[in-house]
Amino acid sequence: MLEFRTQGFNGYSVKYSPFFDSRIAVAASANFGLVGNGRVYILGLTPNGIVAEKYFDTQDSLFDTTWSETNEHQLLTAGGDGSVKLFDINLSEFPVQSWTEHAREVFSVHWNLVSKDTFLSSSWDGTIKIWNPNTANSLTTLPTHSCTYSAQFSPHSPTILSSVSSDSHLRIFDLRTPASASNHLTLNIPIHTPPKPRMGAAAPVGIPPSEALTHDWNKYRDTIIATAGVDRLIRTFDIRAPAQGPIAVLAGHEYAVRRITWSPHLSDILLSASYDMTCRVWTDGSAMGAGGPAKQENMLEAQNMILGGGREMGRMGRHTEFVTGVDWCLFGAEGWCASTGWDERVLVWDCRAIMQ
Amino acid sequence: MANQTGRTSQAQARLSQVSNHLGGGAAKKGRQALLEKHPDDIVVTCALRTPFTKGGKGGFKDTAAADLLVGTFKALIERSGIDPKLVDDIAVGAVLAPGGGATEFRAAALAAGFPVTTSAKSINRQCSSSLQACVDIANAIKSGMIEIGIGAGAESMSQQYGPQAVTEFSELLENHKEAANCKVPMGVLSEKMAKAKGIPRSEQDAFAAASYQKAVIAQKKGLFDKEIAPLTVKWTDPKTDEEKEITVSRDDGVRDGITAESLGKIRPAFAKDGSIHAGNASQISDGAAAVLLMKRSTAERIGQKVIGKFVQASVVGVPPLLMGVGPAAAIPVVLEKTGLNKDDVDIWEINEAFASQCVFCIKELGIPMEKVNPKGGAIAFGHPLGVTGARQVSTLLTELRRTGQRIGVTSMCVGTGMGMAAVWVAE
Numbered sequence: 001m002l003e004f005r006t007q008g009f010n011g012y013s014v015k016y017s018p019f020f021d022s023r024i025a026v027a028a029s030a031n032f033g034l035v036g037n038g039r040v041y042i043l044g045l046t047p048n049g050i051v052a053e054k055y056f057d058t059q060d061s062l063f064d065t066t067w068s069e070t071n072e073h074q075l076l077t078a079g080g081d082g083s084v085k086l087f088d089i090n091l092s093e094f095p096v097q098s099w100t101e102h103a104r105e106v107f108s109v110h111w112n113l114v115s116k117d118t119f120l121s122s123s124w125d126g127t128i129k130i131w132n133p134n135t136a137n138s139l140t141t142l143p144t145h146s147c148t149y150s151a152q153f154s155p156h157s158p159t160i161l162s163s164v165s166s167d168s169h170l171r172i173f174d175l176r177t178p179a180s181a182s183n184h185l186t187l188n189i190p191i192h193t194p195p196k197p198r199m200g201a202a203a204p205v206g207i208p209p210s211e212a213l214t215h216d217w218n219k220y221r222d223t224i225i226a227t228a229g230v231d232r233l234i235r236t237f238d239i240r241a242p243a244q245g246p247i248a249v250l251a252g253h254e255y256a257v258r259r260i261t262w263s264p265h266l267s268d269i270l271l272s273a274s275y276d277m278t279c280r281v282w283t284d285g286s287a288m289g290a291g292g293p294a295k296q297e298n299m300l301e302a303q304n305m306i307l308g309g310g311r312e313m314g315r316m317g318r319h320t321e322f323v324t325g326v327d328w329c330l331f332g333a334e335g336w337c338a339s340t341g342w343d344e345r346v347l348v349w350d351c352r353a354i355m356q
Numbered sequence: 357m358a359n360q361t362g363r364t365s366q367a368q369a370r371l372s373q374v375s376n377h378l379g380g381g382a383a384k385k386g387r388q389a390l391l392e393k394h395p396d397d398i399v400v401t402c403a404l405r406t407p408f409t410k411g412g413k414g415g416f417k418d419t420a421a422a423d424l425l426v427g428t429f430k431a432l433i434e435r436s437g438i439d440p441k442l443v444d445d446i447a448v449g450a451v452l453a454p455g456g457g458a459t460e461f462r463a464a465a466l467a468a469g470f471p472v473t474t475s476a477k478s479i480n481r482q483c484s485s486s487l488q489a490c491v492d493i494a495n496a497i498k499s500g501m502i503e504i505g506i507g508a509g510a511e512s513m514s515q516q517y518g519p520q521a522v523t524e525f526s527e528l529l530e531n532h533k534e535a536a537n538c539k540v541p542m543g544v545l546s547e548k549m550a551k552a553k554g555i556p557r558s559e560q561d562a563f564a565a566a567s568y569q570k571a572v573i574a575q576k577k578g579l580f581d582k583e584i585a586p587l588t589v590k591w592t593d594p595k596t597d598e599e600k601e602i603t604v605s606r607d608d609g610v611r612d613g614i615t616a617e618s619l620g621k622i623r624p625a626f627a628k629d630g631s632i633h634a635g636n637a638s639q640i641s642d643g644a645a646a647v648l649l650m651k652r653s654t655a656e657r658i659g660q661k662v663i664g665k666f667v668q669a670s671v672v673g674v675p676p677l678l679m680g681v682g683p684a685a686a687i688p689v690v691l692e693k694t695g696l697n698k699d700d701v702d703i704w705e706i707n708e709a710f711a712s713q714c715v716f717c718i719k720e721l722g723i724p725m726e727k728v729n730p731k732g733g734a735i736a737f738g739h740p741l742g743v744t745g746a747r748q749v750s751t752l753l754t755e756l757r758r759t760g761q762r763i764g765v766t767s768m769c770v771g772t773g774m775g776m777a778a779v780w781v782a783e
Binding site: 211 | 364367373378
């Protein structure tokens with residue numbers, strides 16, 4: 001396990017470069033992101049450990065970062081002052097571009113993985129904005145009307161994007177549809193829908209809505225999205241059957257889940273980072289031979305929510321504060337990942353070592 | 357400066373967002389969750405009572421319920437050091453007072469030194485009136501309607517016990533079987549219940565004698581001193597008709613030397629072959645009690661010392677003729693709501709309306725006898741109807757704190773067929 005200290009800054013997001021297997025970006029904020037400056041680190045993984053190749057300071061906290069898909073030297077940040085900034089690591093100090101249309105904290109930024117000419121941002125102001133790095137204003141604004149913690153382009157289609165927000169809904173937008181009254185919104189799935197009743201398990205009733213904090217598109221199954229948030233459960237949905245409710249529910253985290261990410265290598269594996277100070281590796285039970293029967297001795301209150309045969313495959317408990325960011329390395333052996341959290345640390349580790 | 361303010365409120369918003377992430381989802385329950393301290397806890401910063409005295413002959417026989425209340429309020433203000441202006445509302449439980457006592461209790465609040473801006477109401481849920489008063493105040497604080505309140509109880513059974521306390525039933529009620537059961541006298545229905553549930557007299561007498569013995573020991577050790585606020589009142593000597601001023605500082609119903617054998621000699625009161633008598637039923641008494649409630653954040657802001665917190669209450673109806681089973685019905689509900697196991701509870705204050713119903717409830721719930729009413733109960737020192745709920749809070753928190761224990765439950769059966777229970781945590 002490799003370690004880097006973001007002295008004085010509490011981590012909020014970590015992203016591997018899509019171009020280099022040895023480069024990581026970390027968005028961090030002073031004073032736990034409550035008030036004060038932000039800093040984005042560009043870290044290099046070297047034979048001598050992790051070194052900070054560069055960092056940029058910002059006036060307000062940073063909550064997310066993402067690498068450009070077209071330029072290996074550029075990355076975006078999501079700022080507490082509502083700004084989205086594009087930095088170039090060949091330049092010093094100042095951003096190449098800064099967009100300030102959001103009225104409140106920006107919580108996520110994500111680059112279009114297919115067309116690569118657009119990116120998006122989502123904010124506490126209840127909107128998702130789509131941008132072109134070469135224009136000064138946003139191309140489109142999509143309302144969600146509630147604090148949107150996470151938004152992403154589909155990795156399979158250039159015009160489809162998704163979001164989860166504090167109103168406990170997973171939204172799918174398709175930019176090919178006419179804007180009309182629905183603002184490109186094509187699906188609006190209540191995340192708290194209980195799973196369908198099954199043999200031997202009564203359908204849970206009265207699942208209260210709770211804030212959804214994170215979601216991710218499966219990299220292999222193009223209709224599968226995982227969500228997670230304040231109710232501590234990770235769910236997967238199939239957007240072909242939006243009314244069906246979740247197709248898998250994974251329980252185990254003891255506090256809210258702040259970030260989830262599907263493996264770039266295996267279609268059933270995902271990683272989560274939580275306020276309970278752990279990162280956990282899960283299978284959603286979709287792979288042949290994975291999972292197995294749910295443990296009977298597990299007397300969790302949410303037991304009849306557990307669905308789909310998925311299970312926790314291992315956990316990493318080295319963080320000593322809330323874990324807020326986790327990401328997979330796209331290259332090399334399947335299993336290297338990086339995590340960051342409020343303990344001012346970035347850990348780089350191989351999750352195969354913790355899997356059972 | 358404006359910018360500074362913006363910064364602060366923004367940081368506040370972000371902080372509350374993160375705390376919502378942590379607090380949300382499946383609500384945490386159980387003993388550990390209960391012991392956590394949160395700024396929005398409803399806490400008790402003072403709980404006290406007057407001594408309880410025997411109806412018709414005790415130290416308060418010539419003192420009106422409202423006067424007892426004035427004395428209690430004055431003691432509460434003095435002991436807690438609360439600024440009376442800060443108290444928003446007062447709820448007083450009373451059962452026998454005509455009109456619920458609403459008028460004289462408001463007057464009592466004013467006489468005790470509360471300003472006209474402090475409102476007051478009376479509440480009557482029979483024997484649980486003052487527990488209901490505490491719960492009402494707690495809920496009003498929780499919802500934000502008020503910030504600081506007092507749940508209290510006041511009863512003069514000497515002056516107001518009698519048939520006039522119940523309105524004559526209409527023909528409509530008389531002709532409805534279950535409705536008509538609501539006015540069957542307590543003693544008569546408890547006698548029937550003792551028979552139906554098979555609680556023998558010997559067991560009732562043993563329980564009652566234990567209540568007396570526990571109270572005697574507690575009184576000798578001075579364990580009631582912390583919860584009792586002595587009161588100076590006028591008292592007419594029945595022998596000489598001379599009016600004197602006396603200071604009452606202890607429960608005068610507690611008698612030494614009572615054993616199951618001595619109680620065994622008393623004639624049953626409600627049926628020739630019955631089992632209930634004056635010695636194994638609660639005493640008729642006078643008294644008052646009050647509990648000062650607010651949020652923890654408020655207590656910290658104004659410098660009040662927290663002695664405990666209110667967690668949750670339950671109220672459940674039972675058949676009027678089986679009113680004595682009330683605690684057995686209400687306690688499981690409140691345990692379920694709070695996620696507590698019965699072993700998690702350190703002390704149970706279950707009102708001893710009659711030894712028969714109390715023994716039945718303890719057996720039914722399967723709780724260890726030594727955890728119930730460790731300083732004795734209503735059989736030993738009295739049950740001024742509307743006061744018992746608030747009295748139990750002061751007795752419970754005092755004993756929990758003295759013994760270093762944490763979680764307690766107060767509960768009682770309620771005339772006309774109900775049970776009420778509440779969970780408290782001492783700090």
